[in-house]
Every structure is written in C-alpha cells, then in structure tokens.
Amino acid sequence: MKQDNKKVGRKGEVAAAELLQKKGYYILERNYQNKWGEVDIVARVGDYRVFVEVKTKTEDMYGEPWEMIDAHKLKRVENMGYLWCDEFGWNGLCRIDVIGVWLNEEGEVSRIEHWENVQL
Amino acid sequence: MKSVANIGLVAREVMVEVDVANKGFPAFDMVGLPDKAVGEARARVKKAIENSGYEFPDKRITVNLAPADIRKEGSHYDLPIAVGILLAEGAVKGEVHGYFYGELGLDGEVRHSRGVLLVGLLARELNIREIFVPLESASEAAVVEGVTVYPVRNLRELVQHLGGEKLIKPLKRIAIEQIIEDAEPLVDMGEIVGQELAKRAVEIAASGGHNLLLVGPPGAGKTMLAKAFPSILPPLLPEESLEVTKIYSVAGLLPSGQALIRRRPYRSPHHTASTTSIIGGGSNPMPGEISLAHLGVLFLDELPEFPRSTLEVLRQPMEDGVVQITRVAGRAEYPASFLLLASANPCPCGYLNHPTKECKCGERLVETYRRRVSGPILDRIDLHVWVDAVEVNKLTTTVPIGQTESSNIVRDRVKNAREKQEKRFVDHKGIYSNAQMGNKLTRQYCPLTKEVKQFLMAANAKYDLSARAYFKVIKVARTIADLEGRQEIELSHVAEAVQYRESVW
Structure with a gap:
C-alpha cells in the first residue's frame, strides 16, 4: 500500500511537470529535499520562483485534491521555499502553486488542474 | 498616504504606509492596531482593485497605520490602502497629497463613510489642502473653508484624477448661512387653544434654553405643547450648527447629501430606551440620545415611566453639558448640552387635582409614583408648570383656530431674545444661552x-x-x-x- 501511494504520487508529479513545461515554466528541481522536508517541484516563471505542491488522487480515494491542502501544509511549503532561497541565493519574488491530478482506474491521468498563487 | 482616525469627536491624522516587496511569498499584512473592520479591508481592497481594471500584485504587501498605538476602527482606510498599493505598483503616477477617506465596495465603488465633516475640519486645522471623500458623504465637508473637497465616486475615477487624465470636479463650498432649515415641525402653537400659562413657560424655555417640566391630567395638551416646541425654537447659529453636525456625522446619522444641520435637534426617546442608548456607549463609544439632542431638545414624555437609573445618569451631563464615556477600548467625550423637556401626569390615574374628575389613587400610590423622579433631577429643572385640563366648550366656541398666536410670532420673540444672548456670550466659547x-x-x-x-x-x-x-x-x-x-x-x-x-x- 505504501509502495502504491508513492507510485501514484510519482505519476502525478510527472504529469504536473509536463504541464508546467508546456505552460512555459522552467523546471529547476524535482523533489527538492533536505532534512526538514521536501518540495515536489521548484520552477521558474517570469520574476517568480514557484514552489509547486502536487496532489494526486485515484478513483478509490475520497475527497478532492484541494481538500488535501490546508494552511499548515502551505506554511510547510513556504518554509521549505525560504530554505531553498537561502541555499541557492534567490532574493526575489516567490509563490506557491498547487497542481491537482486525478487518476482513473487504469492509473491514467483523467484530469489535471493548476492553481496559481495559492493562499489561505 | 494620509487618512484620519476619529476617536469620539476628536479626529487624528493617520499615516497609511504601504510597502509592496519584490521578494518573498505573497501576503497582505496589516499592522498598527487595526480592528476587525480595518482588517477586512484586505478582501475589499483586493477585489476593488481587480474589478476596477487594475492588477493586484501577487507580492508581499505590508500596510502600516501610524501612529501605531491608537486603535484604528472603521472601514474608511480602504481608500488610502488601495491608492497606496496602486501607487507602489505604478498604476498611479507621481506624488499624492491630501487625506483619503472612504470605504470600498467589491466593484470599486467608494461608499458612504461616517465622520467626513471631522476629516474636513482636521484638514483645515493642519493645513492640508485636499481631501478625497466618498461622493455620498462629501457634502458634509462642503462647509469647510480653505480645503478642496473631491467627491470620489469610484476607485477608477480617483486613479484617473491622480494621474491627471480626467480630473474630478471639486465640491463647491457652501456658506453655512445659505443652508436652509429642513423639515417642517409637526404642530403649530396656533393649534393649541388656551393654556396661556404653559405657552408662556414654553416660550421662556425656548428663549433661554431652560429645562421644563409639564405636569397635568391626560389629554390636557402636554404632548401637543411638546410637539409644537420645535416650531418656536430659533435656528442654530453657524458655530452651533457645526457642533451638532459633528456629532451626527460621527454617529453616521447625517442623511447623505446633507451638508449641515440647521434645525435644532429634537429627540424623544421612548421610556423603554436603555440607559446606554440615552447616555451613549458601546465598545467604541458612540453618542447617545443626550448628545444627539446637543443644543436642542431632549423630550422625555411620561417622565416617571423612565427607569430611575436611566434618569439619574442625566444628572451629571445636565450640569456639565458634556458626557464622558469610558470603555476598555477607548474613551470619548461628547457634548450634551440639551434642554430637558419632560411631561408627566400628577398621579397614576392622572386626575389628581382635576377640577371635575375624581382621582382614584391612594395617597401611598401617589407617593410611590412621585418618588420615581428624584429630587436632584427636579432641582435641575428650571420651570415647573401645571397644565390644566381644557374645558371642551372652550375648544369649540370661544377661540377659533387662527386667532391664537401662531408659532412664527412666538418664534420671532424667541429669536430676538436669543440674539441678545448671542451678543452677551460672544466672548465665551461654547456658551450660547442663559441656561448654560x-x-x-x-x-x-x-x-x-x-x-x-x-x-x-x-x-x-x-x-x-x-x-x-x-x-x-x-x-x-x-x-x-x-x-x-x-x-x-x-x-x-x-x-x-x-x-x-x-x-x-
């Protein structure tokens, strides 16, 4: 089951990264990790460094992707963002995006949504 | 960006600083002791800017309201905050001066806000040349000299004005003397037959601003006399007008489009009114009935029916002409120099000392009834008048309506007497009548x-x-x-x- 979740997550992240590239985002990093946590995708668009949280849901899961994000989660991503900025010496605009990916029974992407600049 | 805070009747300048940072995550923070309504400006400002056709920056915005130690209350900081953001983003170019004051709607419309007169007066005092206020309430500031008042309809018009593209026409100044009195009084003195003694007392009360108590049986015409009272009151002097209008402006009771109150206030709260509504109060102290009756009349019909506790709170303001309201959130002092006009029946059944009808009340009952109004209150009433029952045949035969003196005649005498007092107290600020x-x-x-x-x-x-x-x-x-x-x-x-x-x- 744990393995399954990871696989589903990977699949969503790949789909999300593709979508971002198609939209003209430049992917700087996938799965940025340090000892405090991780960010799914770090991308660049315009003047912004965008920290992307990808939420993937399969057919048999209840709820919608946006219901999986709360203020606490956003705060964690924001803090990770500041750590990333420190590490790479970025001193400019930042923002958090959320991408929701729906998978059908066959494990294919049935729907994908991109919410820019998510704030709670 | 400057705006104004109103604490009671005192206005203070508030600096609205807006910083839009080109780093970090988007946020919209507000500091400087904002209350709930000020904090909610965030949502209104954002939508108003977007719906006016400008871009709301996805950046870290910090708004500071200085001085940071006084509590900011109300929704009128929307306008300066919005202009500050647009200025930082370059949508508004150049420098801006003057006071900005007004609430924003989600569509960018600038809404009626309380206390615009005070904004105008403060601007005059501090040599601020221009004020930008909601179109609906701009007329309140029209009487202020030396300040250009810009009535703002919506955010877009203001931005265009500040950018010099399309100027807003400033409001024309109105001289206080030009503003005429509003609303006709309900009852004319001429309609009241007989009651010469009571009428005389009413005339004296109106002339000198003296407190008056009318006691008499039911149907004698006490309430009618009281209703006719406004019709013989002289108009407010220009200085008085400003004082009264300030109170109504702060209370948000000034009808939109009206510049100034010229008619003396006449307030008649029902005897079920709460003590707080009479004296003023609330967590952000607002003026009560006694302040709304400032320089006018507070009519308490059926005086003994008012709870004793309510009447007793009148004692101190009746002496001092001001009321201090103290709450945890703040203190406010409101003027409350009013003429107390009270009416009462002599006993619960009403027919004590009646020429023809018999009083059914026992002595004890009358005693209890009378005790509801305390000595200190009675002592503060200058004129105590008995209003006799009217003989019905007198109503129909002897004096046809129109032959008794009409209000206008009485009012001219009252005006004359007031003019003498005006001259007498010309060097004494805040004193306009003998009673004061x-x-x-x-x-x-x-x-x-x-x-x-x-x-x-x-x-x-x-x-x-x-x-x-x-x-x-x-x-x-x-x-x-x-x-x-x-x-x-x-x-x-x-x-x-x-x-x-x-x-x-």
Whole structure:
C-alpha cells in the first residue's frame, strides 16, 4: 500500500511537470529535499520562483485534491521555499502553486488542474 | 498616504504606509492596531482593485497605520490602502497629497463613510489642502473653508484624477448661512387653544434654553405643547450648527447629501430606551440620545415611566453639558448640552387635582409614583408648570383656530431674545444661552438691585431654594428680561421666575 501511494504520487508529479513545461515554466528541481522536508517541484516563471505542491488522487480515494491542502501544509511549503532561497541565493519574488491530478482506474491521468498563487 | 482616525469627536491624522516587496511569498499584512473592520479591508481592497481594471500584485504587501498605538476602527482606510498599493505598483503616477477617506465596495465603488465633516475640519486645522471623500458623504465637508473637497465616486475615477487624465470636479463650498432649515415641525402653537400659562413657560424655555417640566391630567395638551416646541425654537447659529453636525456625522446619522444641520435637534426617546442608548456607549463609544439632542431638545414624555437609573445618569451631563464615556477600548467625550423637556401626569390615574374628575389613587400610590423622579433631577429643572385640563366648550366656541398666536410670532420673540444672548456670550466659547451660564457668569451678567435681592431672600425663605435653584431662578429672570427687551432684571421678572419653582410635583 505504501509502495502504491508513492507510485501514484510519482505519476502525478510527472504529469504536473509536463504541464508546467508546456505552460512555459522552467523546471529547476524535482523533489527538492533536505532534512526538514521536501518540495515536489521548484520552477521558474517570469520574476517568480514557484514552489509547486502536487496532489494526486485515484478513483478509490475520497475527497478532492484541494481538500488535501490546508494552511499548515502551505506554511510547510513556504518554509521549505525560504530554505531553498537561502541555499541557492534567490532574493526575489516567490509563490506557491498547487497542481491537482486525478487518476482513473487504469492509473491514467483523467484530469489535471493548476492553481496559481495559492493562499489561505 | 494620509487618512484620519476619529476617536469620539476628536479626529487624528493617520499615516497609511504601504510597502509592496519584490521578494518573498505573497501576503497582505496589516499592522498598527487595526480592528476587525480595518482588517477586512484586505478582501475589499483586493477585489476593488481587480474589478476596477487594475492588477493586484501577487507580492508581499505590508500596510502600516501610524501612529501605531491608537486603535484604528472603521472601514474608511480602504481608500488610502488601495491608492497606496496602486501607487507602489505604478498604476498611479507621481506624488499624492491630501487625506483619503472612504470605504470600498467589491466593484470599486467608494461608499458612504461616517465622520467626513471631522476629516474636513482636521484638514483645515493642519493645513492640508485636499481631501478625497466618498461622493455620498462629501457634502458634509462642503462647509469647510480653505480645503478642496473631491467627491470620489469610484476607485477608477480617483486613479484617473491622480494621474491627471480626467480630473474630478471639486465640491463647491457652501456658506453655512445659505443652508436652509429642513423639515417642517409637526404642530403649530396656533393649534393649541388656551393654556396661556404653559405657552408662556414654553416660550421662556425656548428663549433661554431652560429645562421644563409639564405636569397635568391626560389629554390636557402636554404632548401637543411638546410637539409644537420645535416650531418656536430659533435656528442654530453657524458655530452651533457645526457642533451638532459633528456629532451626527460621527454617529453616521447625517442623511447623505446633507451638508449641515440647521434645525435644532429634537429627540424623544421612548421610556423603554436603555440607559446606554440615552447616555451613549458601546465598545467604541458612540453618542447617545443626550448628545444627539446637543443644543436642542431632549423630550422625555411620561417622565416617571423612565427607569430611575436611566434618569439619574442625566444628572451629571445636565450640569456639565458634556458626557464622558469610558470603555476598555477607548474613551470619548461628547457634548450634551440639551434642554430637558419632560411631561408627566400628577398621579397614576392622572386626575389628581382635576377640577371635575375624581382621582382614584391612594395617597401611598401617589407617593410611590412621585418618588420615581428624584429630587436632584427636579432641582435641575428650571420651570415647573401645571397644565390644566381644557374645558371642551372652550375648544369649540370661544377661540377659533387662527386667532391664537401662531408659532412664527412666538418664534420671532424667541429669536430676538436669543440674539441678545448671542451678543452677551460672544466672548465665551461654547456658551450660547442663559441656561448654560455658570455661577460666575450669572453674577457677571445678572446684576440684581437691592429690591430684587430682598425679594429673593423672601422667596428663599418660603420655597427653601437650593443654591442651584437660586441661580436657576436668576437665569430664568434674565431670560424673561431678554424677552421683554430689558437690560436690567426687574422685580416682575424675578417674581415670574420664582413662580415657576412652585412645586407641581
């Protein structure tokens, strides 16, 4: 089951990264990790460094992707963002995006949504 | 960006600083002791900017309201915050001056906001040349000299004005004297038949601003006299107008489009009114009925029906003409120099001392009823008048309507008397009528002849007047003399004044 979740997550992240590239985002990093946590995708668009949280849901899961994000989660991503900025010496605009990916029974992407600049 | 905070009737300049940072995550923070309504400006400002066709920056915005130690209350900081953001983002170019004041709607419309007159007056005091206020409430500031008032309809128009693309036409200044009185009074004195003594007392009360108590059986015309009272009151002087309008502006009771209140206020709260609504209060203290009646009339119909606790709170403001309201969130001082007009029945059934009807109340009952109004309150009432029942045949036959004096005639006499007082108190700020004189002024403006003094001594022996009552008699005598156009207070004036101290309660 744990393995399954990871696989589903990977699949969503790949789909999300593709979508971002198609939209003209430049992917700087996938799965940025340090000892405090991780960010799914770090991308660049315009003047912004965008920290992307990808939420993937399969057919048999209840709820919608946006219901999986709360203020606490956003705060964690924001803090990770500041750590990333420190590490790479970025001193400019930042923002958090959320991408929701729906998978059908066959494990294919049935729907994908991109919410820019998510704030709670 | 400057705006204004109103604490009670005191306005203070507030600096609205807006910083839009080109780093970090988007946020919209507000500091400087904002209350809930100010905090909610965030949502309104964001939508108003977007819906006015400008871009709301996805950046870290920090708004500071300085001085940071006074509590900011209300929704009128929306406008300066929005302009500040647009200025930082370059949508508004150049420098901006003046005060910005107003609430924003989600569509960018600028809404009616309380206290615009105070904004204008503060701008004049601090040499601020321009103020930007909601179109709906702009007229309040139209009487302020030396300040250009820009009525703002919506955010877009303001941005265009500031950018010099399309200028907003400033409001034309209106001289206070040009503003006419609004609303006709309900009852004319001419409609009241008989009751000459009561009418005379009403005239004296209106002339000098003296408190008046009318006692009489039901149907005698007490309420009618009270309703006719506004019709003989003189209009407010320009200075008085400003004082009254300030209170109504802060209370948000000024009808939109009205610049100034010219007619004397007339407030008649029902006896179920709460103490707080009478005196003023709330966590951010707002003026109560006594302040809304400032320089006008507070009419308490059926005085004994008011809870004693409510009546007792009137004591201090009746003496001082101001009321201090203290709450945890803040203190406010509101002027409350009003004329108390009260009416009452002599007993619960109403027919005590009635010429034809018999009173059904026992002595104990009458006693309990009377005790509801305390001595200190009665002592503060200058004129105590008995209003007799009217004989019905007199109503129909002897005096046809139109032959009794109409309000306009009485009002002219009252105006004359007031003009004398206006001249008398020209050097005393905040004092407009004889009733407002303190003891020192009474001594100064009411010199008494030896004869009159002797009479007063005798009267004192008979009625056992308190020190306050003694001075009140002299002040009433002053008003009677003014009505008759005499410099000196004569014996007849004092004699009449003393007569109104005779207990009818």
